[in-house]
Amino acid sequence: MLELAVKGDKKYWSWVVALLAVIGGAFLIYLWQLKFGLGITGMSRDVSWGFYIANFTYLVGVAAGGVMVVLPYYLHDYKAYGRITVLGEFLAIGAIVMCLLFIIVDLGQPMRILNVWLYPTPHSVLFWDTIVLNGYLFLNIVVGWNVLEAERNNVHYQAWLKPFIYISIPWAVSIHTVTAYLYCGLPGRGFWLTAILAPRFLASAFAAGPALLILLCLFVRKVSRFDPGREQIQSLAKTVAYAICINVFFFLCEVFVAFYSNIPEHMDHLKYLFAGLHGHGLLVPWMWASLILMVVGIIMTVTPLTRKNETTLACACVAIIVGTWIDKGLGMISGGFVPNPLHQVNEYAPTLPEIGITIGVYAAGALVLTILYKIAVGVKEEVRA
Amino acid sequence: MDSSRRSVLKFFGLTALGLASRPVFNAFATEHGHSAMHFEKGAKALKAKQWAMVIDTRKFESADELEPIIEACNKAHNIPQFENKNHEIKWIWETEYHNAFPQSPNRFLSEEAEQRPYLVLCNHCENPPCCRACPTQATFKRESDGIVIMDFHRCIGCRFCMAACPFGSRSFNFRDPRPFIPELNKDYPTRMKGVVEKCNFCAERLAKGLEPACVEASEGAIVFGDLYDPESEVRKLLRENYTIRRKQSLGTEPCVYYIV
Numbered sequence: 001m002l003e004l005a006v007k008g009d010k011k012y013w014s015w016v017v018a019l020l021a022v023i024g025g026a027f028l029i030y031l032w033q034l035k036f037g038l039g040i041t042g043m044s045r046d047v048s049w050g051f052y053i054a055n056f057t058y059l060v061g062v063a064a065g066g067v068m069v070v071l072p073y074y075l076h077d078y079k080a081y082g083r084i085t086v087l088g089e090f091l092a093i094g095a096i097v098m099c100l101l102f103i104i105v106d107l108g109q110p111m112r113i114l115n116v117w118l119y120p121t122p123h124s125v126l127f128w129d130t131i132v133l134n135g136y137l138f139l140n141i142v143v144g145w146n147v148l149e150a151e152r153n154n155v156h157y158q159a160w161l162k163p164f165i166y167i168s169i170p171w172a173v174s175i176h177t178v179t180a181y182l183y184c185g186l187p188g189r190g191f192w193l194t195a196i197l198a199p200r201f202l203a204s205a206f207a208a209g210p211a212l213l214i215l216l217c218l219f220v221r222k223v224s225r226f227d228p229g230r231e232q233i234q235s236l237a238k239t240v241a242y243a244i245c246i247n248v249f250f251f252l253c254e255v256f257v258a259f260y261s262n263i264p265e266h267m268d269h270l271k272y273l274f275a276g277l278h279g280h281g282l283l284v285p286w287m288w289a290s291l292i293l294m295v296v297g298i299i300m301t302v303t304p305l306t307r308k309n310e311t312t313l314a315c316a317c318v319a320i321i322v323g324t325w326i327d328k329g330l331g332m333i334s335g336g337f338v339p340n341p342l343h344q345v346n347e348y349a350p351t352l353p354e355i356g357i358t359i360g361v362y363a364a365g366a367l368v369l370t371i372l373y374k375i376a377v378g379v380k381e382e383v384r385a
Numbered sequence: 386m387d388s389s390r391r392s393v394l395k396f397f398g399l400t401a402l403g404l405a406s407r408p409v410f411n412a413f414a415t416e417h418g419h420s421a422m423h424f425e426k427g428a429k430a431l432k433a434k435q436w437a438m439v440i441d442t443r444k445f446e447s448a449d450e451l452e453p454i455i456e457a458c459n460k461a462h463n464i465p466q467f468e469n470k471n472h473e474i475k476w477i478w479e480t481e482y483h484n485a486f487p488q489s490p491n492r493f494l495s496e497e498a499e500q501r502p503y504l505v506l507c508n509h510c511e512n513p514p515c516c517r518a519c520p521t522q523a524t525f526k527r528e529s530d531g532i533v534i535m536d537f538h539r540c541i542g543c544r545f546c547m548a549a550c551p552f553g554s555r556s557f558n559f560r561d562p563r564p565f566i567p568e569l570n571k572d573y574p575t576r577m578k579g580v581v582e583k584c585n586f587c588a589e590r591l592a593k594g595l596e597p598a599c600v601e602a603s604e605g606a607i608v609f610g611d612l613y614d615p616e617s618e619v620r621k622l623l624r625e626n627y628t629i630r631r632k633q634s635l636g637t638e639p640c641v642y643y644i645v
């Protein structure tokens with residue numbers, strides 16, 4: 001099927017070349033980072049994880065979100081999703097590729113990454129995270145590719161795929177759960193030390209992932225002869241509506257527990273994020289913007305009128321994607337590190353090279369996604385022709 | 386497709402092999418297998434079941450008095466001095482009462498006690514969350530004497546241990562530290578960029594029969610000894626004085642005690 005990826009028009013190729021150019025530029029910055037060290041980023045002794053790990057966390061969510069089309073189709077036999085499951089699986093592949101790249105660019109000694117498997121350490125959550133992420137990548141490649149190939153040959157997919165498909169569903173939940181456990185099992189980090197962190201991560205994942213998928217479906221319909229279908233998009237929109245409501249609800253639960261209990265370690269991070277602490281409030285406007293965007297997203301996806309209109313639905317999806325990205329990508333990680341364990345406030349902001357490398361990783365993910373979607377859409381066009 | 390499946394299987398196979406061939410369920414790695422940072426213990430080496438420290442904060446009045454203590458550590462361990470605060474490396478440093486003990490800043494403390502400077506460093510916790518988090522066992526609790534130590538040659542620089550430490554005891558080499566070391570001490574290794582480091586209770590000095598550098602420089606204000614030897618000086622001080630530890634409620638069991 002790979003040949004489908006090289007049969008593109010001029011627009012397709014210029015997009016691919018543009019992505020390659022961005023990746024190339026970012027790679028040069030990365031070489032600089034390798035030479036100098038992570039000192040070219042805005043991270044510090046106090047905020048020791050920054051933009052890379054935050055985007056990693058967000059994208060684990062996007063990857064897990066793909067299961068929201070896989071599950072109804074394979075478990076509930078919701079036939080309509082048959083057309084787009086592969087889009088969900090391929091989105092997951094693109095997202096996981098970015099996750100792995102973000103982990104690599106965040107390491108101080110990336111050449112030693114194999115130490116994680118040379119000295120397997122079951123008491124470290126990071127060890128398990130590498131296993132679930134790689135496993136999920138593997139599952140989606142196997143399932144997505146073979147089901148698509150079967151569709152192309154007009155046959156039912158192979159029977160041996162079934163177990164892989166079923167495993168991939170809880171596995172999707174596991175990737176975001178284990179990723180949340182990276183944070184919520186750490187003593188002394190009051191912001192993360194909450195049992196609801198994993199559920200909250202999943203809720204935001206099941207909102208952001210399908211929202212992105214809706215935008216991709218609308219895009220595919222526009223540029224190809226394959227229509228993912230109105231019903232499919234509407235069903236996804238309902239998933240997004242539920243998930244974003246639950247996400248905001250979980251957040252409010254956090255706020256209640258922190259402030260009613262009145263325990264400083266739990267309150268101070270939220271105070272820092274939403275009101276500023278000891279005169280530092282870099283993230284305050286961002287966090288409020290995030291909350292407003294998510295509320296707008298709720299209103300627009302819950303109201304039938306704006307959900308059924310695909311233009312307003314697209315706007316709602318953008319609001320939700322941006323809102324959850326700020327929440328997880330900006331607030332969640334640095335919010336947990338400020339104030340520091342000695343209760344001092346040292347703020348974090350990403351530097352330009354750091355943002356450059358981040359954009360490069362996103363471009364690499366976009367490239368993988370472009371190629372996979374090109375193949376998928378090519379097959380769909382063939383089958384329907 | 387097939388080749389990708391093969392390679393993934395291979396990876397799992399390798400991991401399984403690795404699991405089988407190492408004593409991983411032994412909760413913490415011992416010093417075996419850590420070639421680096423292993424200082425040969427001489428005949429005079431000091432030994433203990435669990436090293437611990439008691440800092441008598443009453444003996445310090447101003448930050449100036451802590452200066453020589455911190456300096457002794459910096460010199461002994463080739464700690465670089467950076468202009469950029471983000472890149473800072475600290476093993477032992479001075480802070481205020483409410484920063485050292487943020488959970489128990491008793492109000493209306495005697496003014497003298499509140500304005501005293503406090504020394505903070507890695508607590509060599511008996512239950513160290515940093516070691517639990519490390520995915521490569523590059524940081525581990527030495528079984529022979531309870532020191533929480535680093536293998537700089539194994540660390541991949543993921544900084545999970547820094548997030549896990551509730552005391553902010555760890556530093557990361559954001560850039561090559563070597564050009565920023567004021568005075569090179571050839572008896573202790575310098576670090577490379579991209580690895581984490583922290584206080585090692587002067588494992589290299591203990592191996593030679595010497596007390597930690599800060600203890601030596603403190604003129605009696607810091608006492609070092611075996612927590613599980615009832616006759617040790619540390620135990621004597623703990624018996625005779627009311628002491629506190631940092632963030633006790635987290636259950637990490639810090640081994641640095643403070644007389645306030």
Ligand code: SF4
Nearest residue numbers: 507508510513515550
């Ligand atoms: S103080 Fe921090 S670095 Fe030291 S042993 Fe305890 S958790 Fe680990």
Ligand code: SF4
Nearest residue numbers: 519540541543544546
């Ligand atoms: S930074 Fe090094 S010592 Fe710390 S957790 Fe990662 S590998 Fe272990």
